[in-house]
Amino acid sequence: MPVRDMAIIGAGYVGLVAGACYAELGNRVVCVDSDEEKIARLRRGEVPIYEPDLPQLIARNAEAGRLAFAAAAGPAVEKADIVVIAVGTPPLPSGEADLRSIEKTAREIGASMNGYKIVCIKSTVPVGTAEKVERWIAERYAGGFDVVSLPEFLREGSAVADALRPDRIVIGTSSERAAAELAALHEPLAAPLCVTDARSAEMTKYASNAFLATKITFINEIANLCEKVGADVAEVARGMGLDRRIGSSFLRAGIGYGGSCFPKDTNALVQLAGSVEYDFRLLKAVIEVNREQRLVVVDKLQNALGSLRGRRIGIWGLSFKPNTDDVREAPALAIAERLAELGAELRLYDPAAQRRFREVFDHPFAVWCESALEAARGSDALCLLTEWPAFADIPLAEIRAALDRPLLIDGRNLFDPREARLAGLEYVPVGRPVPELPAARLPAMEPPSA
Ligand SMILES: NC(=O)C1=CN([C@@H]2O[C@H](COP(=O)(O)OP(=O)(O)OC[C@H]3O[C@@H](n4cnc5c(N)ncnc54)[C@H](O)[C@@H]3O)[C@@H](O)[C@H]2O)C=CC1
Numbered sequence: 446m447p448v449r450d451m452a453i454i455g456a457g458y459v460g461l462v463a464g465a466c467y468a469e470l471g472n473r474v475v476c477v478d479s480d481e482e483k484i485a486r487l488r489r490g491e492v493p494i495y496e497p498d499l500p501q502l503i504a505r506n507a508e509a510g511r512l513a514f515a516a517a518a519g520p521a522v523e524k525a526d527i528v529v530i531a532v533g534t535p536p537l538p539s540g541e542a543d544l545r546s547i548e549k550t551a552r553e554i555g556a557s558m559n560g561y562k563i564v565c566i567k568s569t570v571p572v573g574t575a576e577k578v579e580r581w582i583a584e585r586y587a588g589g590f591d592v593v594s595l596p597e598f599l600r601e602g603s604a605v606a607d608a609l610r611p612d613r614i615v616i617g618t619s620s621e622r623a624a625a626e627l628a629a630l631h632e633p634l635a636a637p638l639c640v641t642d643a644r645s646a647e648m649t650k651y652a653s654n655a656f657l658a659t660k661i662t663f664i665n666e667i668a669n670l671c672e673k674v675g676a677d678v679a680e681v682a683r684g685m686g687l688d689r690r691i692g693s694s695f696l697r698a699g700i701g702y703g704g705s706c707f708p709k710d711t712n713a714l715v716q717l718a719g720s721v722e723y724d725f726r727l728l729k730a731v732i733e734v735n736r737e738q739r740l741v742v743v744d745k746l747q748n749a750l751g752s753l754r755g756r757r758i759g760i761w762g763l764s765f766k767p768n769t770d771d772v773r774e775a776p777a778l779a780i781a782e783r784l785a786e787l788g789a790e791l792r793l794y795d796p797a798a799q800r801r802f803r804e805v806f807d808h809p810f811a812v813w814c815e816s817a818l819e820a821a822r823g824s825d826a827l828c829l830l831t832e833w834p835a836f837a838d839i840p841l842a843e844i845r846a847a848l849d850r851p852l853l854i855d856g857r858n859l860f861d862p863r864e865a866r867l868a869g870l871e872y873v874p875v876g877r878p879v880p881e882l883p884a885a886r887l888p889a890m891e892p893p894s895a
């Protein structure tokens with residue numbers, strides 16, 4: 446197996462996971478980031494992001510001498526056979542992707558080119574970006590090189606497993622040489638290869654994220670309808686998912702998708718469509734429905750409690766999904782802001798994301814709790830916003846005992862409605878009926894506080 450020298454530019458989520466995984470495959474990798482503090486921490490053995498299995502993977506490969514970190518791109522690019530761009534492409538106020546970091550990186554790469562190299566774009570970028578990167582590099586370097594679109598499909602929280610066991614590798618290039626070298630690089634992963642042109646590869650990434658966002662939004666609308674007609678969305682999703690043409694994943698109804706990618710990429714695709722005078726009506730509706738879906742939690746609270754002014758509301762889960770401390774576009778943020786506007790006092794808890802959430806939501810009526818039960822204690826209601834597995838392990842009777850009024854709004858359908866009722870909780874899931882149980886079987890409840 447040939448050992449390649451690789452430079453990964455951008456040591457964020459994607460750059461670190463990709464860098465550690467390429468090193469794990471036996472390559473010599475340098476992860477570069479312009480954030481010197483981040484590089485200093487990585488060199489001290491600290492991993493600046495919360496991602497299961499990543500610290501061990503980084504440590505193992507750094508100790509083996511296959512993974513290093515640098516603040517300057519130049520020397521790493523000079524040495525590399527393959528350069529991977531993994532810098533951020535955040536949204537501009539218009540929703541378009543901001544390509545300034547990509548442009549800066551491409552020009553830096555151009556300045557350090559000293560022979561044929563393959564430059565891969567792993568960042569999520571609009572169709573046509575590979576051609577722009579080629580031009581930016583060519584402005585500084587007249588020799589041969591290939592630019593390839595190599596989109597990344599990992600999910601936060603399971604990034605290492607996703608990167609080491611991908612469903613497919615999409616390689617977008619018209620260069621046979623680059624396609625063959627990248628096919629060989631990824632061969633140990635034994636994943637299907639999809640070799641195509643760069644524009645189609647760039648579109649495959651946006652289309653995949655937009656499709657998954659649409660699938661989630663579809664099941665959320667079915668859930669809203671289930672509530673009105675007395676059907677159970679979990680049963681509906683199970684029945685639908687068994688159809689192999691539909692598939693069972695991404696059919697979990699709840700309070701909508703968040704994160705650093707689906708919201709950003711759906712908006713960027715709508716903008717991209719607009720730039721070529723195509724009105725992407727379906728995706729616009731997905732974005733709007735998802736924005737509203739977050740607030741079903743607030744509606745459910747108001748239905749049960751009336752005015753929320755002065756009410757104490759426990760919040761379980763602040764990250765946009767479990768197993769990450771990422772709070773970018775987390776549904777919890779929109780919900781907490783709305784509850785605060787309505788005058789509620791919030792008791793917040795998350796196993797990992799509390800510190801990062803506090804950086805974006807610092808409210809005088811927010812109480813930051815040390816444990817899940819502390820957030821529930823003395824509250825008029827508890828809202829579950831992120832389905833951390835640890836929440837499912839807390840006995841329902843303890844939740845019931847901690848709450849002042851035993852109202853549990855389960856925004857992620859983590860608990861079983863019947864068990865929740867049996868534990869004496871007033872249980873409100875999304876799109877699922879809650880069985881009526883004979884009053885005699887319910888443990889005695891305190892009357893709701895006024
Ligand atoms: N986070 C995720 O799960 C996934 C992200 N993506 C895409 O990958 C790209 C990167 O995303 P993340 O890793 O989440 O971003 P991030 O924000 O975690 O990391 C980006 C890193 O690039 C560094 N950077 C920016 N400009 C630089 C420059 N000129 N030179 C060196 N370093 C520079 C930043 O300091 C930062 O550490 C985005 O386009 C994103 O859409 C794709 C798949 C999954």
Ligand SMILES: O=C(O)[C@H]1O[C@H](OP(=O)(O)OP(=O)(O)OC[C@H]2O[C@@H](n3ccc(=O)[nH]c3=O)[C@H](O)[C@@H]2O)[C@H](O)[C@@H](O)[C@@H]1O
Binds near residue numbers: 597654765
């Ligand atoms: O481009 C990206 O950055 C990545 O975006 C998503 O990954 P990620 O955002 O990490 O997380 P997901 O597991 O996709 O969850 C996204 C959101 O959808 C929500 N979701 C997911 C699945 C579901 O059934 N229901 C649902 O509401 C999650 O709670 C979360 O808020 C994609 O799944 C990755 O393939 C892609 O690489």
